[in-house]
Amino acid sequence: MFFKSLDLTTALRPLLLPDETLLFVQDAVGLYEGKYKIPDYQNGHAYLTSHRVCYVAAEEPRKFSVGIDLKEVDRAEYQAGFFKSSPKITLYPKPQKGKTDKSRSATASPAVSQQSSLLPVHPSSPRPHSVVPQPSASPKPVNATWICPICSFSNPVPSNFDPATATATTHLPPCLACGIKPPFITVLKAAISAAASRDSPLPSTTSLPTEDNAQKHGGHSGSSGLMGSVSCPRCTFVNHPSLIECEMCGAPLTTGGPSIQGDDASRADSPAPFFAQSRIANSEVTDSIKLSFRNGGEKTFHERLKGALIQRKWLLQNAPPVPLPSQAAASPSGPAIATLESPQPSAPRVTAVGIAGLEQRGLETRMNNQLVIGNAFEDLEALMASAKQIVALAETLARESGMTTNGGASAETNAVLSESAAALGMVTTKDMLSSGSENLYLSELSRNLAEYLTDDRKGILQREGGIMSLIDLWAVFNRSRNGVELISPSDFQRAAELWEKLKLPVRLRRFKSGLLVVQRYDWSDEKTVRQLQEWMEELRRVPPDETIPWDWTVFGRAVTAQEAAQRFKWSVGVAAEELGMAEDRGLLCREEGIEGLRFWSNHLVA
Amino acid sequence: MATTAATAGTAATPFAFPSTYNFPPFFTPQPNSTTRHSQLQKWSSLIQSWCRHHRTYRLSLVDAVDSPLFHNAALRKRLNLAEARAVVDWMTKKEEEGGGGQRAEWIEGAAAGGNTAPKSVAWIWWRRPEEWADVLVDWIDVTGQRGVVLTVFELVQGEATVSQGRSLITQTGSTENGRADHLAEFHGMDNDAMMKALNVLVKRGKASVFGNEGEEGVKFF
Numbered sequence: 001m002f003f004k005s006l007d008l009t010t011a012l013r014p015l016l017l018p019d020e021t022l023l024f025v026q027d028a029v030g031l032y033e034g035k036y037k038i039p040d041y042q043n044g045h046a047y048l049t050s051h052r053v054c055y056v057a058a059e060e061p062r063k064f065s066v067g068i069d070l071k072e073v074d075r076a077e078y079q080a081g082f083f084k085s086s087p088k089i090t091l092y093p094k095p096q097k098g099k100t101d102k103s104r105s106a107t108a109s110p111a112v113s114q115q116s117s118l119l120p121v122h123p124s125s126p127r128p129h130s131v132v133p134q135p136s137a138s139p140k141p142v143n144a145t146w147i148c149p150i151c152s153f154s155n156p157v158p159s160n161f162d163p164a165t166a167t168a169t170t171h172l173p174p175c176l177a178c179g180i181k182p183p184f185i186t187v188l189k190a191a192i193s194a195a196a197s198r199d200s201p202l203p204s205t206t207s208l209p210t211e212d213n214a215q216k217h218g219g220h221s222g223s224s225g226l227m228g229s230v231s232c233p234r235c236t237f238v239n240h241p242s243l244i245e246c247e248m249c250g251a252p253l254t255t256g257g258p259s260i261q262g263d264d265a266s267r268a269d270s271p272a273p274f275f276a277q278s279r280i281a282n283s284e285v286t287d288s289i290k291l292s293f294r295n296g297g298e299k300t301f302h303e304r305l306k307g308a309l310i311q312r313k314w315l316l317q318n319a320p321p322v323p324l325p326s327q328a329a330a331s332p333s334g335p336a337i338a339t340l341e342s343p344q345p346s347a348p349r350v351t352a353v354g355i356a357g358l359e360q361r362g363l364e365t366r367m368n369n370q371l372v373i374g375n376a377f378e379d380l381e382a383l384m385a386s387a388k389q390i391v392a393l394a395e396t397l398a399r400e401s402g403m404t405t406n407g408g409a410s411a412e413t414n415a416v417l418s419e420s421a422a423a424l425g426m427v428t429t430k431d432m433l434s435s436g437s438e439n440l441y442l443s444e445l446s447r448n449l450a451e452y453l454t455d456d457r458k459g460i461l462q463r464e465g466g467i468m469s470l471i472d473l474w475a476v477f478n479r480s481r482n483g484v485e486l487i488s489p490s491d492f493q494r495a496a497e498l499w500e501k502l503k504l505p506v507r508l509r510r511f512k513s514g515l516l517v518v519q520r521y522d523w524s525d526e527k528t529v530r531q532l533q534e535w536m537e538e539l540r541r542v543p544p545d546e547t548i549p550w551d552w553t554v555f556g557r558a559v560t561a562q563e564a565a566q567r568f569k570w571s572v573g574v575a576a577e578e579l580g581m582a583e584d585r586g587l588l589c590r591e592e593g594i595e596g597l598r599f600w601s602n603h604l605v606a
Numbered sequence: 607m608a609t610t611a612a613t614a615g616t617a618a619t620p621f622a623f624p625s626t627y628n629f630p631p632f633f634t635p636q637p638n639s640t641t642r643h644s645q646l647q648k649w650s651s652l653i654q655s656w657c658r659h660h661r662t663y664r665l666s667l668v669d670a671v672d673s674p675l676f677h678n679a680a681l682r683k684r685l686n687l688a689e690a691r692a693v694v695d696w697m698t699k700k701e702e703e704g705g706g707g708q709r710a711e712w713i714e715g716a717a718a719g720g721n722t723a724p725k726s727v728a729w730i731w732w733r734r735p736e737e738w739a740d741v742l743v744d745w746i747d748v749t750g751q752r753g754v755v756l757t758v759f760e761l762v763q764g765e766a767t768v769s770q771g772r773s774l775i776t777q778t779g780s781t782e783n784g785r786a787d788h789l790a791e792f793h794g795m796d797n798d799a800m801m802k803a804l805n806v807l808v809k810r811g812k813a814s815v816f817g818n819e820g821e822e823g824v825k826f827f
Binding site (some may be wrong): 586589 | 625626628629630631632633634636637638640641644645648678680681683
């Protein structure tokens with residue numbers, strides 16, 4: 001069992017793998033290795049997902065966050081609290097095959113190098129290095145990359161991709177560069193070859209890791225590095241030793257021996273549990289990890305952990321949908337989307353041609369849809385199970401209606417709906433948290449929102465010109481939740497108010513009129529003022545269409561909130577507020593007339 | 607008594623409006639206090655120069671709101687009565703109070719166009735009474751009339767004020783032009799305004815006013 005480094009999202013939550021879902025969150029959790037507390041890992045959030053148990057520290061989360069794969073967990077035991085001892089959950093690893101714990105020191109560094117490359121390296125985040133030096137028993141694709149046949153971009157093989165269990169139906173993430181899904185065989189080959197190369201001993205670097213290891217046991221790591229530079233294992237480009245990714249091709253530099261140096265350099269300032277443990281434990285290491293729940297929530301956590309261990313979602317990636325109960329003859333079998341023509345035509349179907357055939361087909365489709373919708377709404381459980389299907393159906397319906405009405409709005413709706421499918425796995429619902437922990441719910445919701453806003457795939461904030469009213473956000477966000485587990489406005493506002501406290505990359509801002517808007521944290525009034533100023537300058541250079549009684553080369557032209565909204569892609573309410581803000585600062589002045597309120601560059605103040 | 611008095615000579619040249627007069631926001635009260643202050647200052651100086659150009663001492667707002675002063679026909683923008691009143695109100699206040707330095711003064715109970723509401727007619731002091739007093743003293747000095755008794759009518763309407771003013775211009779030459787203009791400025795002045803200026807001089811002990819209402823005489827010391 002390993003502590004693995006975690007990739008965190010912008011909102012400092014663990015980045016979920018494809019098909020991974022969040023099951024439970026609990027705050028005020030501490031980590032134990034065996035009997036001993038791990039320093040710096042004593043106050044954080046524990047995230048239970050369908051694949052992992054993750055720990056993210058409250059202070060310096062980028063430094064102190066680890067994850068444990070559930071597939072390496074044998075069982076979990078619950079231990080009730082006693083006097084001052086908090087209730088704990090102990091995770092026992094699966095028994096090791098072939099290797100004993102005594103091989104620790106000898107095999108430590110390959111494990112280290114392998115561990116550090118288990119997850120795709122997040123370039124912007126300093127990676128936590130929290131590694132228990134135990135060799136992995138199960139074969140695992142490590143640091144594998146597959147080359148996209150379309151654009152020849154090197155993509156990492158998803159870490160939950162196991163060549164042993166993967167089949168052609170396994171969900172594969174699309175190419176990071178071009179977005180085309182790779183052929184299954186490409187990824188499989190890459191994974192196998194990577195696994196093979198990892199299993200073979202490293203011939204030239206065997207001496208280095210041990211040396212390195214000795215350094216680590218000495219309690220310090222040399223940041224100078226034995227070698228001046230690191231050559232990339234893939235393209236052989238000679239990189240600076242402090243780089244963790246190849247400058248040329250982006251390959252992680254942690255595979256080979258020399259790269260450990262590079263890894264080490266960045267590690268110098270972060271004392272990971274590895275050191276800590278070797279300090280605390282020295283020889284006595286019990287092979288279990290404990291989560292100490294200082295703020296309750298352990299019962300639900302344990303329950304859901306057991307459930308996740310039984311379900312073993314990591315085995316069946318992209319499982320076929322729940323088989324439909326008692327179906328009419330016309331219903332499709334397998335994973336076909338309801339509106340699609342069923343691949344195997346049902347038996348009593350008459351092969352009609354012409355208009356009659358088309359009509360029959362339409363009838364069948366309608367019945368199909370009816371069935372899907374009917375099943376979905378039978379009860380809530382069924383709705384959750386068939387959410388994917390329903391979303392797909394809604395998308396096709398939206399597309400159809402979009403064809404007839406041809407509205408930009410419907411395209412927007414479509415986009416929101418398709419987003420929602422992705423959002424399903426990532427939302428925090430009250431259900432995931434133990435009752436009574438209102439604060440935790442709010443802070444998780446707050447992080448959730450920040451993620452949603454900063455997600456580049458959706459680009460919510462960008463589309464709105466970097467600023468968005470809280471009400472709009474509330475509407476869009478609730479819409480993306482598909483009408484399930486909607487957030488109350490008061491919860492929403494309180495969550496938004498937490499952004500600043502949690503140091504998230506968005507901020508809530510109150511305009512003079514009381515309008516609440518959401519902005520990127522680095523956005524300031526000065527930037528807006530500068531933008532407006534540039535615009536005013538521009539207007540002074542453009543000759544007006546009709547003759548006007550004033551001197552346009554001096555005064556320019558008036559702008560309305562609508563025009564500003566259009567230009568900066570703000571909503572009108574936001575535009576009015578921003579113009580008002582600029583007026584307050586003396587940049588603009590107003591003109592009220594029959595055309596409404598218009599703003600001018602301020603020529604009244606000399 | 608006419609509320610506005612414009613001499614034939616000055617009306618011939620059209621009034622040159624400042625550039626802000628053609629700036630549409632000029633006619634909308636600004637909510638920003640800094641901008642508002644600046645706007646009021648601009649209005650104040652516009653009203654003063656307008657009145658000076660037209661030799662207007664009393665400004666009836668009811669009549670003026672339809673004049674080009676408050677109504678920009680080209681822009682189709684105007685200052686309505688309430689806003690014009692706000693501007694003049696600001697002008698009546700002292701500078702220390704955040705006003706326009708007492709460049710205007712409401713005439714209480716003055717009727718204008720049948721409108722007896724307060725704050726409808728105001729003195730516009732493009733020269734404050736104290737400044738007028740200085741102008742008078744200067745003129746008396748230059749023309750050597752200290753100790754001479756003059757009637758107010760002579761001061762305002764007399765040939766002397768016109769001719770003296772003009773002759774001074776020719777005598778003193780271009781360097782004294784500005785001052786010479788000032789000297790002649792009170793010709794055709796509103797009687798009540800002149801009395802206010804003279805009263806200032808009385809208070810200073812520089813002149814004494816005697817005689818009945820309407821036929822006052824004045825002696826300068």
